[in-house]
Amino acid sequence: MTPDFDAVILGAGPYGLAAAAHLRQIEGLEVRIFGEPMEFWKCHMPEGMLLRSPWPASHISDPAAALTMDAFRGASSRQIPVPVPLDQFVDYGLWFQSQVVPEVDRRRVAEIRQSAEGFDLLLNDGSSCRSRRVVIAAGIGSFAVRPPQFEGLPPDSVSHASDHRNVRSLSGKRVVVLGAGQSALESAALMHEAGAEVEVIVRSPSVHWLGWKARIQKLGPVAKLLYSPYDIGPAGVSRIVALPNMVRYFPRNIQDGFRKRALRPAGARWLVDRCKAIPIKTNTHVTSASLKAGKVLLKLNDGTSREANKVLLGTGYHVDISRYPFLPPALSRLVDQVNGFPKLKAGFESSVPGLYFLGAPSAWTFGPLMYFVCGTDFAARNLARHFAVLPSPKIAVGVA
Ligand SMILES: Cc1cc2nc3c(=O)[nH]c(=O)nc-3n(C[C@H](O)[C@H](O)[C@H](O)COP(=O)(O)OP(=O)(O)OC[C@H]3O[C@@H](n4cnc5c(N)ncnc54)[C@H](O)[C@@H]3O)c2cc1C
Numbered sequence: 001m002t003p004d005f006d007a008v009i010l011g012a013g014p015y016g017l018a019a020a021a022h023l024r025q026i027e028g029l030e031v032r033i034f035g036e037p038m039e040f041w042k043c044h045m046p047e048g049m050l051l052r053s054p055w056p057a058s059h060i061s062d063p064a065a066a067l068t069m070d071a072f073r074g075a076s077s078r079q080i081p082v083p084v085p086l087d088q089f090v091d092y093g094l095w096f097q098s099q100v101v102p103e104v105d106r107r108r109v110a111e112i113r114q115s116a117e118g119f120d121l122l123l124n125d126g127s128s129c130r131s132r133r134v135v136i137a138a139g140i141g142s143f144a145v146r147p148p149q150f151e152g153l154p155p156d157s158v159s160h161a162s163d164h165r166n167v168r169s170l171s172g173k174r175v176v177v178l179g180a181g182q183s184a185l186e187s188a189a190l191m192h193e194a195g196a197e198v199e200v201i202v203r204s205p206s207v208h209w210l211g212w213k214a215r216i217q218k219l220g221p222v223a224k225l226l227y228s229p230y231d232i233g234p235a236g237v238s239r240i241v242a243l244p245n246m247v248r249y250f251p252r253n254i255q256d257g258f259r260k261r262a263l264r265p266a267g268a269r270w271l272v273d274r275c276k277a278i279p280i281k282t283n284t285h286v287t288s289a290s291l292k293a294g295k296v297l298l299k300l301n302d303g304t305s306r307e308a309n310k311v312l313l314g315t316g317y318h319v320d321i322s323r324y325p326f327l328p329p330a331l332s333r334l335v336d337q338v339n340g341f342p343k344l345k346a347g348f349e350s351s352v353p354g355l356y357f358l359g360a361p362s363a364w365t366f367g368p369l370m371y372f373v374c375g376t377d378f379a380a381r382n383l384a385r386h387f388a389v390l391p392s393p394k395i396a397v398g399v400a
Contacts, residue, residue, distance in 0.1 A: 003117050008131035009033040010109050014060045015358040016137035018376035021062040021100040022384035034105050038093035040139050044162040048190050050083035052182050052268050056229040060096050061377035067096050109326045118354050133354040140360045142324050143317040149289045157296045158311045171195035173309035180207045181265035184314020189274040200280045208266040230374040233262030244378050247367035262368035319360050347386025
């Protein structure tokens with residue numbers, strides 16, 4: 001049977017929207033995008049959060065670079081402070097979507113199955129459609145890390161940072177935050193400012209605060225040589241990872257080193273003062289967690305314990321595409337992978353013909369930029385270039 005679409009994009013976050021903006025330029029290509037626009041940003045980041053990425057790294061890509069944050073600021077006649085507040089960025093994403101794909105299909109994809117002509121997609125309302133190609137831009141929401149010590153404890157008592165949007169509701173409560181990344185530290189600051197009694201527990205010997213760039217910037221042009229405007233990664237590495245096609249040609253161990261260094265848990269400089277009054281216990285981890293009289297009892301590796309009304313897991317995300325609920329094991333097993341990341345070709349295609357991955361899952365191949373909004377430009381342009389040179393947009397995809 002003839003497929004309904006040449007390409008389906010799964011996910012309407014920054015990567016899915018950028019892909020839609022670029023693919024719709026290809027004449028004759030029938031593209032459909034599924035998902036609630038900017039859902040992860042609207043529902044899974046803490047209210048009151050500020051973007052860590054600087055202004056030049058916060059534009060979602062479109063072919064003419066006409067839908068930037070600057071264009072949004074002009075079109076909406078509003079002042080947007082820096083760092084950019086979360087709600088303003090969400091409004092920007094929704095504006096971008098309204099310009100590019102007003103007809104986005106808000107249904108979720110429940111399952112993808114391979115078929116003779118490409119893929120069958122089952123949707124959450126029970127209906128289905130067929131597409132020759134599928135571009136997965138489903139983000140990191142499925143990859144939240146929940147340490148096993150907390151298994152079985154109720155979400156009212158223990159939740160991952162991505163499950164607790166309204167951090168201000170914890171006013172007056174005792175909260176333990178685990179983790180030393182931006183999400184953990186900023187949630188801690190927001191809860192502290194809302195009147196919660198917060199303690200942060202960190203496995204590493206210290207918290208890493210970003211800040212070298214600000215100091216090096218005093219050196220003028222030297223700073224420009226060492227840091228790209230995206231500001232991802234330490235001096236030098238920042239310049240290399242800003243060029244994903246170059247990253248691919250470094251030996252594997254060096255590429256992995258770039259990824260680790262650019263993504264190591266760290267807090268933005270502007271959080272330092274906001275975290276000053278919050279106790280941060282380093283070199284410490286939780287050995288067990290249980291419920292005691294409605295509170296969470298945490299036992300720590302130094303022999304001490306803590307009681308808290310709430311534990312917030314700022315424990316990050318580990319890419320593992322087999323955890324995407326819409327990707328059945330039979331299909332995910334066909335994708336060539338390394339530690340949960342798909343190995344991709346130049347056009348972001350996986351080893352399964354017609355199946356593409358954008359965003360964080362593409363970082364094993366294209367480096368750490370792919371975790372961030374600034375990676376949308378490279379990803380969407382390369383994806384569109386790949387689609388544009390296919391012999392015909394209607395070409396059938398072989399079954400692996
Ligand atoms: C707390 C926090 C702060 C961050 N701050 C920054 C920052 O300041 N700057 C920055 O560049 N990056 C930041 N990031 C990283 C950010 O997640 C990525 O930059 C960005 O979201 C990547 O876009 P994406 O489209 O890949 O993923 P997402 O924005 O997560 O979009 C994926 C979309 O896919 C949808 N989806 C998933 N499954 C389905 C399905 N089955 N059917 C339909 N739709 C589906 C989801 O609803 C979601 O909307 C932050 C991350 C976190 C957790």
